[in-house]
Amino acid sequence: MPCTGRVAIIHLMKALEKGADGVFVAGCLEGDCHYQAGNLRAKKRVAYVQEVLKSIGMDPERVAMYNLSAGQGPRFAEICREMTERVRQLGPNPIRKNGERKEKAA
Numbered sequence: 001m002p003c004t005g006r007v008a009i010i011h012l013m014k015a016l017e018k019g020a021d022g023v024f025v026a027g028c029l030e031g032d033c034h035y036q037a038g039n040l041r042a043k044k045r046v047a048y049v050q051e052v053l054k055s056i057g058m059d060p061e062r063v064a065m066y067n068l069s070a071g072q073g074p075r076f077a078e079i080c081r082e083m084t085e086r087v088r089q090l091g092p093n094p095i096r097k098n099g100e101r102k103e104k105a106a
Helices: 009-017 038-055 073-090
Strands: 023-027 063-067
Touching (some): 023 038, 063 073
16 A cells, blocks of 8 residues: 555454454654655554454454654564564464465465
């Protein structure tokens, strides 16, 4: 998406519903959004989804928001590693049936 402000709550929830073990949103640095406040809207949406997860007994750490600039490639790679390790520690998504991912039909 051109801006994290376009990421809707339903996008985050659907990813988890379909079996994703974790989801993160990477947006512009706060105060440096090309679309004015899109990343701030995304941050609020991620926080809301974390609260929903907590209320249903899922670990809210499965969803995260990170802010970085396009010139921070090494930081992006570090975030990917951090999130991967966090999700590994949390284990598989409890929504997944029989520990398997739902696959698209070819």
